[in-house]
Amino acid sequence: MDTVALVLVIIGALNWGLISLFRFDLVATLFGGPATILSRIVYGLVGLAGLYCITLLFRDRERVDR
Secondary structure, eight states, X not given: OXXXXXXXXXXHHHHHHHHHHHXXXXXXXXXXXXXXXXXXXXXXXXXXXXXXXXXXXXXXXXXXXX
């Protein structure tokens, strides 16, 4: 679950970077516009992944001693 959430957050971050630098929304371009159901699903999943990733900040880190 952590990996999926992190991948979605990275996709969202890259998309926001493209929007800020080039005014290019990759998600909207790939899925037919910002108001299509597919784009809204992707945006929603990215948002949920971001909320989930907040929990990563508060987890105890396991130490691997070798």
